[in-house]
């Protein structure tokens with residue numbers, strides 16, 4: 101039986117200016133004509149996709165990027181209308197998140213989003229230190245975050261997440277602690293804390309290669325990670341995934357779809373989908389994306405068949421990201437396989453190393469294993 105897709109991701113490939121120094125997501129500086137080009141191509145992508153993909157009534161919709169709010173109010177309205185005229189939604193389950201970059205937010209855009217069914221905002225704050233924000237190449241400063249946050253609350257948004265990054269060269273533990281304290285004082289419902297990843301071919305990697313910036317050693321990154329976990333849990337947030345914390349009832353259900361390894365659809369240039377056994381990534385190039393769709397083809401840059409063995413390994417890796425771990429009963433019902441038997445050697449190796457533990461029918465990372473999860477996960481791959 102085909103599993104219906106109930107989670108949709110839509111990639112909006114624009115940001116409000118030059119790219120952040122560390123970013124390797126597909127995004128272009130926003131230009132109004134390209135915004136129109138994107139919307140035309142997206143409409144064609146939707147109609148071709150819904151004709152073939154097993155899309156059910158949506159439970160979660162996530163508008164990411166890029167910066168969706170770099171579109172004009174008229175374009176945002178067009179996008180919301182397009183989405184709602186194309187997909188059904190499950191009212192009782194409904195979670196609709198939009199990623200926000202603080203400098204792009206206005207009261208007008210917020211009210212459009214609210215009226216358009218958006219009920220969760222994810223604000224890319226990253227830091228409350230202007231010096232760090234400038235070094236990151238962000239286009240906002242701390243004051244913009246406060247302003248965006250206040251506008252969002254005034255507009256009636258009751259579910260707000262803040263994204264924060266730690267481990268930026270030059271950022272001290274004390275500086276990170278201040279950012280955490282400021283985030284806590286705002287009282288968002290959800291927080292994502294990401295360790296800086298140095299991606300190749302970014303201005304950040306060029307500065308590191310040239311010796312202008314020095315990355316933190318892994319022990320310092322680990323110290324910043326556990327500092328965040330401890331400060332935020334002490335403030336009442338629950339660490340439910342390696343990098344995500346929330347107040348009760350505010351876990352990100354869209355991202356849980358990925359971590360449970362359930363099917364999802366991704367639309368827009370650069371977006372990935374997984375359903376009917378295939379993972380497909382749409383081409384990360386706006387012109388090629390538009391031209392393909394104008395010719396009646398969905399331009400895909402990568403297509404991979406995910407066989408049963410790979411799906412099993414990916415489910416383990418994604419489930420391990422959740423602090424509750426892998427539900428061993430659910431795993432055996434899904435795959436007809438006893439995980440502890442099949443991966444006996446790997447499981448025993450990491451239990452002995454103190455990185456994994458078995459508790460009440462779940463296999464999960466220990467506190468020590470949280471920061472070293474990559475090492476454990478790699479060992480489950482076929």
Ligand code: SF4
Nearest residue numbers: 115119120123165166
């Ligand atoms: S706002 Fe986000 S998507 Fe845009 S350049 Fe910065 S990190 Fe990349």
